Amino acid sequence: MNRKTYLWLIALITVACIIGGSIWHGHRAPRHHQIEQEIRDELRDELEEDLEDEFEDAGDANDIDDIDADDADFDLDDLEDAADDDIEDGEAGVTVAEIDESKYEMIPLEGTQKDGAFIPFENIDIATGAFDINIKTGQDYSVTYYLSDDLFQPIGEIKDGTLYITQKEFSVDTLEDFIKKHFNVSVKAKMIITVPEGTDIGTLTFKNGAGDTLVKDLKVDTMTAKASAGDFELKNATVNTLNAKDSAGDIAVNNSSIGGAEIDCSAGDIDLDNTAIKKVMIDNSAGEVDLRKCTIQDLYADVSAGDFTMIGTENLGDYNIELKARAGNIRFGDNKIESDFNQTGKEGLKIVVKASAGDITIK
Secondary structure (H helix, E strand, C coil): CCCCHHHHHHHHHHHHHHHHHHHCCCCCCCHHHHHHHHHHHHHHHHHHHHHHHHHHHHHHHCCCCCCCCCCCCCCHHHHHHHHHHHHHHCCCCCCCCCCCCHCCCCCCCCCCCCCCCCCCCCCEEEEEEECEEEEEECCCEEEEEECCCCCHCCEEEECCEEEEEEEECCCHHHHHHHHHCCCCCCEEEEEEEECCCCCCEEEEEEEEEECCEEEEEEEEEEEEEEECCCCCECCCCEEEEEEECCCCEEEEEEEEEEEEEEEEEECCEEEEEEEEEEEEEEEEEEEEEECCCCCCEEEEEEEEEEEEEEEEECCHHHCCCEEEEECCCCEEEEEEEEEEEEEEECCCCEEEECCCCCCECCC
């Protein structure tokens, strides 16, 4: 099994487990557990069948024993040069689309208005199960949403300057009906939260089960972002402290300024583009880590199964660098190295990258 197929296998199994867990979290009735196990068994069987078909189709491509290198009509150096070109030309690929309000009949969230006007807030606390969420600047404070199924009905409250958003809990009966109706059907659940431009948000915390979250154009002191099965993007933002964790989805930070950050991804890619970070710790279990044109003082990255790429950081010669690739290659500048690289630089500048099953490229 090649590494790409291995990553794909891990990601599929993880996504299935996370989605199942997200839907059922918090419900502990005996009947619920029986339904849960039936759903998981069905998912596992379908995944196994799909994987067997994929491996059979890919068997010839993955079998390298029958290939004679002398008969190959390509040159390995040419392939490596082409890969280098792709790295140089590429850009961070993770983006979360903005919700197009013209396509949905967005309505105000009950509990966020008084006398027909939205109530101002300084902090945001969100705990939802399956919403695509945009949090951004606008003309005024507002919280609006669209639903195609009332089972996902959100609940809003503004208390002591904090906007709280949750969802009503499922009963066992309604949850079983929902699974029968919608388990393989896309349910549209959208939410847009706006604050006036120039507003400082103290804390922004969200836990989103199965949906994408975009935070754009905001200034936030402390942001805690957790997603179970969806993408998260931070764009054009200023954040003092960021803690982002995604179990089965991608994380992107674009055109932003961060003080300190911890970014953890179990099965997905991590992309940082044109961003300034004083100190960042990155942990990725199964996916790629890609940094483009970033200004970083202190970086620590641990990548279990995926490539680490860092392009466009200036003055690399000034950094204290420690690179270790257990089952991959290291490319630092124009040099190709087997498994370890160390460099002594100036105080206060540090790059440490460890990869268990993947390549490390820094240029």
